[in-house]
Amino acid sequence: MQRYGYSNGQPATAYSAANNGFPFSIKPDNRFQPKGRGFIRRYQQHLKLGGAITAVLTVLFFLFPSLRSFSLLSSNEDFQLETVRYHDLNNVQGTARGWEREERILLCAPLRDAAPHLPMFFSHLRNLTYPHHLIDLAFLVGDSKDNTISLLTELLNDLQKTERPFGEISIMEKDFGQKVNQDVESRHGFAAQASRRKSMAQARNWLLSAALRPTHSWVYWRDVDVETAPFTILEDLMRHNKDVIVPNVWRPLPDWLGGEQPYDLNSWQESETALALADTLDEDAVIVEGYAEYATWRPHLAYLRDPYGDPDMEMEIDGVGGVSILAKAKVFRSGVHFPAFSFEKHAETEGFGKVYHASRLVRDTI
Numbered sequence: 001m002q003r004y005g006y007s008n009g010q011p012a013t014a015y016s017a018a019n020n021g022f023p024f025s026i027k028p029d030n031r032f033q034p035k036g037r038g039f040i041r042r043y044q045q046h047l048k049l050g051g052a053i054t055a056v057l058t059v060l061f062f063l064f065p066s067l068r069s070f071s072l073l074s075s076n077e078d079f080q081l082e083t084v085r086y087h088d089l090n091n092v093q094g095t096a097r098g099w100e101r102e103e104r105i106l107l108c109a110p111l112r113d114a115a116p117h118l119p120m121f122f123s124h125l126r127n128l129t130y131p132h133h134l135i136d137l138a139f140l141v142g143d144s145k146d147n148t149i150s151l152l153t154e155l156l157n158d159l160q161k162t163e164r165p166f167g168e169i170s171i172m173e174k175d176f177g178q179k180v181n182q183d184v185e186s187r188h189g190f191a192a193q194a195s196r197r198k199s200m201a202q203a204r205n206w207l208l209s210a211a212l213r214p215t216h217s218w219v220y221w222r223d224v225d226v227e228t229a230p231f232t233i234l235e236d237l238m239r240h241n242k243d244v245i246v247p248n249v250w251r252p253l254p255d256w257l258g259g260e261q262p263y264d265l266n267s268w269q270e271s272e273t274a275l276a277l278a279d280t281l282d283e284d285a286v287i288v289e290g291y292a293e294y295a296t297w298r299p300h301l302a303y304l305r306d307p308y309g310d311p312d313m314e315m316e317i318d319g320v321g322g323v324s325i326l327a328k329a330k331v332f333r334s335g336v337h338f339p340a341f342s343f344e345k346h347a348e349t350e351g352f353g354k355v356y357h358a359s360r361l362v363r364d365t366i
């Protein structure tokens with residue numbers, strides 16, 4: 001009868017006597033024999049070396065007590081490895097008056113052929129009243145054919161030479177194969193919307209996942225082509241202390257055209273009509289607002305505005321426009337993102353609103 005030493009069917013005789021029964025050396029010539037004498041000797045030398053260093057350090061401690069806090073040999077509480085960072089994520093929840101608690105904001109700006117808008121955008125940045133050192137900037141440049149990157153680099157250099165430099169700055173480059181032209185007509189043409197919104201969503205997710213640090217309490221998404229905005233926009237939005245908040249966005253027009261026009265139709269409340277419409281569409285369809293093809297009859301944030309009313313009036317929304325979004329970082333950390341696919345027949349920032357509501361439903365039922 002053959003004896004099997006191991007349940008996997010390896011005959012025990014495969015292990016030669018020279019192995020001393022060491023089970024993981026399959027080859028009889030024993031090339032992988034562990035821990036020869038040389039190894040042990042070297043190990044002992046290391047030990048001696050370690051001992052010597054300890055002795056020297058100990059002597060220094062007696063001479064220079066202040067050195068103790070830098071040492072690996074100090075008491076357990078102080079024990080810190082240089083390559084390990086500790087973060088307390090309980091402290092980055094985001095509050096109404098973040099500037100008083102030194103809450104950091106990650107400002108994200110996706111860019112594509114954006115050179116014409118960059119000087120204005122940087123003027124906005126300089127005018128922000130939120131403490132600049134608490135704002136980290138992250139740009140994703142994708143599918144650009146103009147000089148966005150070089151101009152961006154130049155403007156950032158100037159920006160950081162000012163009296164109030166910003167925090168950490170990241171520029172990422174990544175193409176998503178977006179072919180739609182960036183001019184207003186093609187960008188807003190109906191046929192292009194679904195694929196455009198899906199690749200925009202990808203850009204946002206790539207940007208955020210690369211730039212979000214454990215130190216961020218807030219994430220602010222800002223389009224670079226915004227013309228006018230209050231310098232206090234970050235504090236104004238933050239004061240509302242919402243998980244996600246967007247301002248009302250209007251488009252300036254010449255006086256003879258009435259001065260301004262509601263622009264961002266992506267911030268809306270859901271309607272029965274739109275839900276019924278969603279049910280009739282293909283699985284990968286994406287409903288976009290402002291097109292005759294998709295008549296949704298949703299209440300829009302943009303049409304709510306009363307120029308003489310209370311600027312702090314709030315409206316609950318289901319879809320979110322992407323021009324200027326302030327969100328607590330914990331929203332993204334908990335898994336809410338910009339769907340780059342059809343989620344409940346929406347994608348990108350409007351889908352973000354939908355995912356957020358879905359996540360709340362889950363939370364509320366727990």
Ligand SMILES: *[C@@H]1O[C@H](CO)[C@@H](O)[C@H](O)[C@H]1NC(C)=O
Pocket residue numbers: 120123124127227228229
């Ligand atoms: C920033 O502030 C300066 C000085 O008040 C002003 O001239 C400029 O137009 C502002 N920039 C923007 C983009 O609003």
